[in-house]
Every structure is written in C-alpha cells, then in structure tokens.
Amino acid sequence: AQSVTQPDIHITVSEGASLELRCNYSYGATPYLFWYVQSPGQGLQLLLKYFSGDTLVQGIKGFEAEFKRSQSSFNLRKPSVHWSDAAEYFCAVGNTDKLIFGTGTRLQVFP
C-alpha cells in the first residue's frame, strides 16, 4: 500500500538552529516526492520536489531535501531556522494523478 509517514507530530527548535523533518514513504514505483508548507489560515505552498536525478534537491526559503532510496526517506532540512518558518510541513508522494500526504509535522520556533 502507498503511504507516507512523518514520525514527528510536533518539533520545537530555537531560531537559528538547524532543522530536519523526517519523511518515510512506501510506494510501488519510482516515487515523485514533495514537501509542502502550510502557514496558519493559508493554503499549501510547495517547498520542493524530487522526480529524478540529483538526490539532493533545493527548494524555496532555504530548504533542501535528500532522497535516499535505500531508506525510503525524503527528509527536509534547513541549516538555520527563522521564526517565520513556524508552520505545518507535509511530505507527499505521488504520481500523475494524486498525492498521498503524511499527517504533517508542526514546527514551533522559539526566539
């Protein structure tokens, strides 16, 4: 069955600290992988996506993610978190038709 697991429901970091949000997937074919961010009261915004090629992908707002096929993971990272990064982050796997989302990780940033 196709699924996405985000094991961390809630993460708290200090501003300026590094960040890694975990994502594991189960998918029968070559996965297309995505990270979206949802700020309070707003829709989802695409941070980055992976289809093929270089396994380290760069996204907007200084985020990057690394695809590791052997671990079925697509973890999101940022070297230095800003207070404005506080939001909910969703990992998703998909194909041509639909996306399968994880349950999300809520990021809280302390000054």
Place this chain on the structure above:
Amino acid sequence: GAGVSQSPSNKVTEKGKDVELRCDPISGHTALYWYRQSLGQGLEFLIYFQGNSAPDKSGLPSDRFSAERTGGSVSTLTIQRTQQEDSAVYLCASRRDRGPEETQYFGPGTRLLVL
C-alpha cells in the same frame, strides 16, 4: 496571475443539511483535485478531474459526496445529508497538465463545521 480560489471560506451547517463547496482553479489548468484535511489526519485525497471527467473518485468517503466540473473550469463538491464527521477543511488544487512534473497549486480551503 490569480491562484486557486475557494468559496465559501467558512461554512457552518446543521447535521442533515446539504452543502456545496466551490473551487475556481487557475485559468488554463486542466487537472483539478479535491482533498480533505481533518484534524490529526493529514490530507486525504477525494477526487481528481481531468477536464470535465473524473478518472479517479476513489477517495470519496461515501455516496453522500459528489463532485462535478463544468467547462473544464469551476468545480463543485457537494455533501448531502451532512454528518458531524464531515467537519474538516476541504482543499482544492489545480495543475496545468497531467504530467507528474507539474506542480499542484492549492487554494486556501473551505472550513466546514457540521453542528
């Protein structure tokens, strides 16, 4: 250009009533998606349109849920005889084409509360 818009932004209804939720995709986008976001459940796929046809309705939770798309543009999600468990945020997304490289752009959602 304008993004995906949804209306209403909030809807409160009584159990047993019917509701209609509207999605206006980005102009020219041929693919349209409905998702449901329930508390603690993440986003759940409901239905996908390519043009006016719906090749994948597999996510609709019951026959009380239906959706249509007309003119390859606006889509309406209808929930009949609403139940309290239908309370959620309903998100619409559109994509320029069916290709996997194309990004899904999401609207702000309609927050539905069934009393």
